[in-house]
Amino acid sequence: MSFEILKPKVTAILMQNHISRDEKLFEICTLLKNTIDYYNWVGFYFRNGEKEELLLGPYVGAPTDHTVIPFGKGICGQVAVSNQNFVVPDVSDQDNYISCSFTVKSEIVVPLFVNGANIGQIDIDSHVLNPFTEADERFLEFVNQEIAKMF
Incomplete structure (x- = not known):
């Protein structure tokens, strides 16, 4: 399924008034996860108040022990500091990588900004080497821009 087809579906989910933010x-x-075949784990991490750590939010995929990630640690922790997208074609090439599972081959993390502040991120793991393109980045930026409207 193309990203352009997914955009209105994302917007429709966010417009539902009868469910909570976490449910959305x-x-x-x-x-x-269900429509993009190489998205094997999809989740959100959010800054824990003023602490320099991320807390796991809603996610779909294999359970993870990484419910708290210090800023600077792993891909997610690095994005919390850099405020930049981070695409990792091959996680085995990263020195500062927190291994979630031997099946994870690549990762993409895109920060979520509200009023210019990085409040969290969307994190996606793939069991495929190097599947993420610039189109993934632009789509995930769109997703986060739409989510930011809820805050």
Whole structure:
């Protein structure tokens, strides 16, 4: 399914008034994981108040022990510091990578900004080497821009 077809589906999820923010985020995770074949784990991490750490939010995929990630640690922690997208074609090439599973081959993390502040990120793991393109980045930026309207 193309990203252009997914955009209105994301927007429709976020416009639902009868479910909570976390339920909306979970529905987005489910939509992305179920429609993009190389998205094997989709989740959100959010800054823990003023602490320099991320807390796991809604996600879909294999359970993870990484429910708290310090800033600077792993791909997610690095994005919390850099405020930049981070695409990792091959996680085995990264020195500062937190291994979630031997099946994870690549990762993409895109920060979520509200009023210019990085409040969290969407994190996607793939069991495929180097599947993420610029189109993935632009789509995930769109997803986060739409999500930011809920805050």
